[in-house]
Amino acid sequence: MRYAYYPGCSLKGTGKAYEESLLSVFRTLGVELHEIEDWNCCGATSYSSVHNSAAFALAARNLALAEPLRMDLVAPCAACYLVLEKTKRYIRNHPHLDERVRRGLQAAGLRYEGNVRVRHPLDVLVNDVGLDAVRAKVKRPLDGLAVAPYYGCQVVRPYSTFDHQTYPVLMDRLLEAAGAKVVRYPLKTKCCGGSLTGTQPDVGVRLAWFLIREAKKRGADVIATLCPLCHFNLDSYQDKIARTCEKVSVPTVYFTQLLGLAFGHSEKSLGLHRNIVSAHAALASRSLATAG
Amino acid sequence: MEHRADEPRIGVYVCHCGSNIAGKVRVAAVAEAAALLPGVVVSRDSKYMCSDPGQEMIQQDIREHALNRIVVASCSPLLHEETFRKATERGGLNPYFFQMVNLREHDSWVHEDADAATEKAVDLVRAAVRRVRFHRALEKTEVPVHPDVLVVGGGIAGIHAALTLADAGKRVYLVEREPTIGGHMARFDKTFPTLDCAACILTPKMSSVKAHPNITLWTYSDVTSVSGYVGNFKVVVRRRPRYVREDLCVGCLECIDACVYKEGRVPDEFNAGLGKRKPIYIPFPQATPQVVVVDPASCIRVKTGKCKSTCVEACDRDAIVFDQKEEIREIEVGAIVVATGFETFDAARIPQYGLGVYDDVYTSLQVERMVNSSGPTLGEVRLKNGSTPRSIGIIHCVGSRDQKTNRWCSRVCCMYSLKLAHLLKEHTGAQVYNFYIDIRAAGKGYEEFFDRLREEGVNFIRGRVAEITDWTMTPEEEGRLVIRVEDTLAGFVRRIPVDMVVLAVGLEPAHDAQEVRRVLNIGCSNEGFFMERHPKLAPVETFTEGIFLAGCCQGPKDIPDTVAQAGAAAAAALALVDAGRVELEPNTACVVDEACSGCKTCVALCPYTAISHDRERGKAAVNGALCKGCGTCVAACPSGAIRQNLFEDDQIFGEIEGVLVHA
Numbered sequence: 001m002r003y004a005y006y007p008g009c010s011l012k013g014t015g016k017a018y019e020e021s022l023l024s025v026f027r028t029l030g031v032e033l034h035e036i037e038d039w040n041c042c043g044a045t046s047y048s049s050v051h052n053s054a055a056f057a058l059a060a061r062n063l064a065l066a067e068p069l070r071m072d073l074v075a076p077c078a079a080c081y082l083v084l085e086k087t088k089r090y091i092r093n094h095p096h097l098d099e100r101v102r103r104g105l106q107a108a109g110l111r112y113e114g115n116v117r118v119r120h121p122l123d124v125l126v127n128d129v130g131l132d133a134v135r136a137k138v139k140r141p142l143d144g145l146a147v148a149p150y151y152g153c154q155v156v157r158p159y160s161t162f163d164h165q166t167y168p169v170l171m172d173r174l175l176e177a178a179g180a181k182v183v184r185y186p187l188k189t190k191c192c193g194g195s196l197t198g199t200q201p202d203v204g205v206r207l208a209w210f211l212i213r214e215a216k217k218r219g220a221d222v223i224a225t226l227c228p229l230c231h232f233n234l235d236s237y238q239d240k241i242a243r244t245c246e247k248v249s250v251p252t253v254y255f256t257q258l259l260g261l262a263f264g265h266s267e268k269s270l271g272l273h274r275n276i277v278s279a280h281a282a283l284a285s286r287s288l289a290t291a292g
Numbered sequence: 293m294e295h296r297a298d299e300p301r302i303g304v305y306v307c308h309c310g311s312n313i314a315g316k317v318r319v320a321a322v323a324e325a326a327a328l329l330p331g332v333v334v335s336r337d338s339k340y341m342c343s344d345p346g347q348e349m350i351q352q353d354i355r356e357h358a359l360n361r362i363v364v365a366s367c368s369p370l371l372h373e374e375t376f377r378k379a380t381e382r383g384g385l386n387p388y389f390f391q392m393v394n395l396r397e398h399d400s401w402v403h404e405d406a407d408a409a410t411e412k413a414v415d416l417v418r419a420a421v422r423r424v425r426f427h428r429a430l431e432k433t434e435v436p437v438h439p440d441v442l443v444v445g446g447g448i449a450g451i452h453a454a455l456t457l458a459d460a461g462k463r464v465y466l467v468e469r470e471p472t473i474g475g476h477m478a479r480f481d482k483t484f485p486t487l488d489c490a491a492c493i494l495t496p497k498m499s500s501v502k503a504h505p506n507i508t509l510w511t512y513s514d515v516t517s518v519s520g521y522v523g524n525f526k527v528v529v530r531r532r533p534r535y536v537r538e539d540l541c542v543g544c545l546e547c548i549d550a551c552v553y554k555e556g557r558v559p560d561e562f563n564a565g566l567g568k569r570k571p572i573y574i575p576f577p578q579a580t581p582q583v584v585v586v587d588p589a590s591c592i593r594v595k596t597g598k599c600k601s602t603c604v605e606a607c608d609r610d611a612i613v614f615d616q617k618e619e620i621r622e623i624e625v626g627a628i629v630v631a632t633g634f635e636t637f638d639a640a641r642i643p644q645y646g647l648g649v650y651d652d653v654y655t656s657l658q659v660e661r662m663v664n665s666s667g668p669t670l671g672e673v674r675l676k677n678g679s680t681p682r683s684i685g686i687i688h689c690v691g692s693r694d695q696k697t698n699r700w701c702s703r704v705c706c707m708y709s710l711k712l713a714h715l716l717k718e719h720t721g722a723q724v725y726n727f728y729i730d731i732r733a734a735g736k737g738y739e740e741f742f743d744r745l746r747e748e749g750v751n752f753i754r755g756r757v758a759e760i761t762d763w764t765m766t767p768e769e770e771g772r773l774v775i776r777v778e779d780t781l782a783g784f785v786r787r788i789p790v791d792m793v794v795l796a797v798g799l800e801p802a803h804d805a806q807e808v809r810r811v812l813n814i815g816c817s818n819e820g821f822f823m824e825r826h827p828k829l830a831p832v833e834t835f836t837e838g839i840f841l842a843g844c845c846q847g848p849k850d851i852p853d854t855v856a857q858a859g860a861a862a863a864a865a866l867a868l869v870d871a872g873r874v875e876l877e878p879n880t881a882c883v884v885d886e887a888c889s890g891c892k893t894c895v896a897l898c899p900y901t902a903i904s905h906d907r908e909r910g911k912a913a914v915n916g917a918l919c920k921g922c923g924t925c926v927a928a929c930p931s932g933a934i935r936q937n938l939f940e941d942d943q944i945f946g947e948i949e950g951v952l953v954h955a
Contacts, residue, residue: 165696166759167643184649186761214763 001128003119004071005033006062008042008080015077015228017271021256022076022121024270028137028263029129033074036065042075042083045195056097057104059087064105064112072117074124078154078227084118085159120155121256122226123162126170131177139264141179145286147258148185148220148250149175150211152192152230165189171255175224178262183218187211192230197237202244208233209245216248221282224255235276251279266290300331300425303359304417305350307341307366309396316400318410322365325414329421333357341366347379354383361424365393365417370835371826386429388878388938391420419950426942430878435917437523438626439869442467444515444808447475448851449843449858450631451497456862457629458506462869465623466501467529468511472579473498475633479562479657481664483851484711485741491578491666498580510621511581518812519901521918522838523626523874533616535586535594540611543582548572550606552599558590560668564657567668572603572612577666586612627838627865630822631858632808634844637691637698637797644759645690645795650773651676653760653793656686656708663715673719673792681722681791685775686713687757688728692798700819702798703848706732709796710741713750716794725751725788727777735850753788755780760793799848814839821847832861837874840864879938880919881926883912887933894925894934 011019026033039062041047048055063084066073075081091098092114105111125134149171156168163170166189172182192211196204211234215223225231234252241248253272260270261283267290272279283289304326308314319337327335334353338346341364353359362385364376369392377387393416403409439462443454446468454466466473477483478498480490501507510531517528548570556568562575571591574584586594586603593599593614604612636657639647646653652675654662665671675681686709692702706728713724731752733739746752755777764770765787772789779786801820802808809816814834815823822845825833832840842858843849849857868874881902890910895903902918903925905911914925914934926934935941 164643186644186759186763210763210765 001030001124002032002034002071003074003124004066004069004116005035006039006042006066006073006075006080006084007035008039008075008077010077010079010228014232017274018076018228018231018254018256020269020271021254021260021265024265025125025256025259025263026121028260028265029125029133031124031129034069034071036062036069036073039065042077042080044079044083048083053097053100054104056087056090057101059083060091060101060105060112061108061110063087063116064110066116067112072119072124074119074121076121076226077229078120078152079229081118081120082154082159085161088114088116088118089159120162120226122155122170122174125259126174127162131173134174134177134259138178138262140262140288142175142258142262142288143179143286145180145258145283145288146183146219146221147175147180148183148215148218148223149188149255150185150192150215150223150225150230150234151188152225152227153189155226156189171224171226175255175258178259180258180262183215183220185215185218185220187214192227192233193237194229194233197233201240204233205237205240206245208237209241209248212238212241212250213246213248215250220250221286222258222279223250223252224258225252226255238277249277251275251277251282253279261288261290266292268292300361301333301357301359302329302331302361302363302421302424303350303353303357304329304332304335304363304421305341305346305365306335306337306413306417307346307364307395308337308339309367309400310340313366313395313400316403316406316409317395317413318406319413321410322395322413322417326363326417326421329418331361331425332421333359342372342375347375347382350376350379351383354380354385359383360385360389361427362390363393363417363420363424364390365395365413365420367396368394388430389424389427391424391427393417393420415951418953419947422950423943423947426940426946427938428940430937432875432878433916434873434875435523437869437872437874438525438624439463439872440465440623440625441627441629441865441869442515442525442527442623442625443629443631444812445475445631445633445843445845446470446473446501446509446511447631447633447843448477448494448497449633449845449854450475450629451494451501452855452858453629453631453842453862453865454507455497455500455504456859457866458504460862460866462506462866464507465527465529465625466507466509467513467515468509469514470575471512471534471583471585472575472581473501473509473511474576474578474580476657477851478576478578479564479660481660481667482711482715484707485735485737487711487714495578495580498578502580509581512585515808515811516620518628520624521876521900521920522836523868524917525625525628525838527623527625527628529621529623531619531621533588533618534583535588535591535612535614535616536584537611537613537616538581538583540609541583541607542609543574543579543584545574545584546606546608547584547603547612548574550602552592552602558587563661563668564655566658566661586614626869627840628812629840629842629858629861629865630808630812630814630834630845631842631861632802632805632845634799634848635802637702637800639690639795639797641697642690645687645757646760646773646793647795650760650762650793652681652773652791653795656705656712656794656796659712659716659794663712663719671719673716675791679791680720682720683723683725683790684716684720684792684794685725685727685757685760685773685788685790686716686794686796687760687775688726688796689756690795690797691800693729698798698800698819700798700848701732703732704850705796705798706730707735707738707741707850709794710745710750712794712796713745714748717748717750722791723751725753725775725790727753727755727757727775729754729756735852753777753779753781753786764789799844802845805845812836812839821845832857832864838868876917877921878916879921879936880916881914881921881923881934881936882916883914884933884935885909885911887931888912889931889933891930893928893930897924897928899924
């Protein structure tokens with residue numbers, strides 16, 4: 001199985017642990033990723049509010065770079081995933097926009113024909129690799145580890161390409177395949193605070209607090225995320241939450257880190273040491289911590 | 293003035309259809325262009341060709357101008373072909389010297405550009421003018437109509453239709469697939485807006501069905517095939533074994549007490565899954581027929597053959613017979629009333645509403661059973677923990693008016709939600725909240741009922757509910773179900789904690805509606821409900837002559853509308869069978885003996901088994917009464933030996949030339 005790979009900025013920065021764990025999990029499962037050359041910022045949510053067609057052209061440049069590889073394009077960051085998917089659809093459905101983007105790309109000597117399929121790693125793992133193949137690679141089942149599966153909003157909304165829009169379940173199934181105990185977590189697609197943690201911290205941090213508090217209440221040892229921004233908001237503000245809301249703490253990990261642990265990789269190789277709120281103690285309490 | 297009989301003298305009439313056609317097509321220009329076509333003697337445009345003056349104009353022109361061919365360019369032939377054929381006939385011509393052009397559905401309604409639409413109209417008219425010169429005089433044939441009627445489905449629609457027909461002296465077969473008739477209505481507690489008890493008004497009608505000398509009632513049975521044609525349908529009915537002899541069982545229920553299962557094991561379908569029943573059971577006390585049934589999926593005896601069969605011993609009438617086999621019955625009927633009903637939306641398709649996840653989330657049908665005094669809780673409304681709810685939320689439009697599930701309004705949910713709100717308040721004294729998009733209370737006494745509910749202190753919050761969750765934010769919410777909703781009147785998001793949630797599920801086509809549709813050879817609209825012939829003017833007819841629709845199989849409707857439609861369907865069926873004879877369209881295929889080689893290719897291909905092979909003459913022969921004029925045989929015949937009336941080669945080539953040749 002081969003895929004083109006668009007890491008986006010987060011996976012090279014704040015979400016480095018996501019990239020490290022994703023690459024090692026995919027390697028174990030025999031999934032090849034080919035990072036597209038000279039990729040650029042996806043524009044995230046902010047650029048389209050500043051300049052709509054330029055934002056689409058910016059994102060389309062990545063699609064144009066990926067198209068000649070003739071492989072599905074894996075975008076692990078939920079924001080990148082959504083922006084690329086949205087760009088594809090907007091170009092397809094709005095001829096006026098398509099024309100402007102086409103001219104923009106042409107100026108850079110590029111063209112995009114509309115043939116790139118954008119995939120999230122969760123989709124690839126469940127629908128292409130398959131739960132049986134995942135199960136077959138599990139060396140150290142995550143026995144007893146209670147996980148709150150947190151999807152955030154962008155992977156399933158507004159386009160529910162591979163899972164339910166308000167009540168997705170595929171990460172639940174995947175973590176169960178790795179042996180984890182998935183707790184029922186009705187906040188699985190509630191807002192993490194998004195960029196409000198920076199712009200309106202009172203509001204944003206409060207939203208993150210709800211998620212952590214409820215995970216704790218439901219007995220979760222860790223919260224599993226699949227989006228670098230969700231991870232950042234849940235992992236980085238727990239001291240602020242303790243100061244302004246409530247003293248409550250649950251470590252946040254990427255779902256790929258949990259899979260990696262089940263496959264027998266070390267905490268370090270999965271980037272678990274990069275967490276602000278360390279998951280080591282939680283993992284140790286279930287005898288899942290590794291040396292190094 | 294004398295004219296040679298074979299010289300075509302064509303009259304062309306272009307209809308405005310008010311602004312339907314004239315709004316896009318320049319009809320006067322079309323009529324002018326048609327006037328120049330070879331053979332056209334008269335060409336006119338008119339505001340409404342289907343009106344009396346329009347039809348009169350055709351008749352007068354035939355007489356005055358010795359016309360022998362008529363072309364009307366107006367709407368779909370489905371709507372008015374018959375109208376204009378009759379006008380042609382009244383003018384003194386054979387009605388098949390008429391050809392229709394569809395300028396509305398095929399042109400003005402689907403095009404934007406007036407020039408192009410006008411040009412297309414001229415092309416289509418030219419095609420018809422070229423075609424109609426090759427038309428021949430045809431005669432309709434008459435066949436006798438079988439006087440019996442089949443009603444499929446024994447809910448309130450089928451019951452009402454069957455009784456109406458039987459009371460008129462017709463022999464009726466009523467086929468129901470469940471072990472009892474009564475349908476959904478038998479499960480309702482009260483009916484809106486009058487709050488009369490559903491069972492009290494339904495069960496007497498059920499008994500009448502059973503007792504009626506003109507009705508043959510077959511429950512636990514399916515219609516497996518329908519062949520033939522209007523007035524002469526051959527129907528095969530499969531009667532599944534219920535392992536109980538209907539002629540012997542008196543419904544004493546001793547066998548149920550004697551079953552080796554001391555308690556119910558299987559979720560009770562009649563009670564919408566609330567409560568359990570045994571493998572041998574009767575759906576409800578007033579079931580009709582009053583005969584128990586053995587569920588083969590859960591009965592040990594049926595499944596394994598090994599059981600003490602205490603039920604058999606308990607029956608002193610020897611009515612329980614485990615070697616009962618399915619029976620196939622073949623009947624002939626003249627007309628069929630389809631009343632196969634609906635299913636409720638499966639609310640588990642909206643996982644954020646928590647059906648099956650949270651204990652105290654129920655569907656409206658479950659609550660109907662819960663408040664019913666003969667239901668599984670004997671009318672007690674209790675939470676799973678045994679306590680009485682202090683607050684209840686009713687969520688409207690679950691699986692209705694929703695782009696993600698079903699887009700249509702199910703029409704009954706607003707009113708039944710109001711009814712349930714009233715009943716729940718009456719039973720529990722709880723605070724009741726209705727979460728609605730719009731209240732649709734269109735019906736006699738419906739708006740007044742809504743007023744009454746508001747006076748009773750039921751709360752109404754306008755907004756589609758986002759989710760039902762046990763995620764709590766305050767001590768007050770702890771241990772309760774929180775309804776999150778944007779209150780679109782107040783303009784903010786609310787969290788309302790309640791003890792019990794009722795999901796007002798919408799109405800859907802039955803899961804096997806497509807199969808039923810194929811068996812009956814009738815159409816359905818996009819969402820899967822069966823399609824009436826015309827939404828306004830033929831609401832109970834289908835596109836298959838002799839088959840009529842009643843009740844929710846045609847679309848969601850409440851009990852008054854269902855009964856009204858069932859009466860209309862019965863009347864339409866009655867009109868057909870009472871006439872005793874029916875005319876058949878002559879657009880059938882016929883074999884040209886000289887060209888037929890007797891290869892039998894056509895025999896196997898005919899979907900209506902209308903073609904047989906005459907062994908003596910070595911030729912194929914078409915039964916005109918069975919032939920539906922589909923043309924399959926005509927296209928397939930390797931020797932070109934089959935012709936089809938109204939679709940003959942010169943007619944079709946004439947039409948094609950007319951479109952292609954600008955002359």
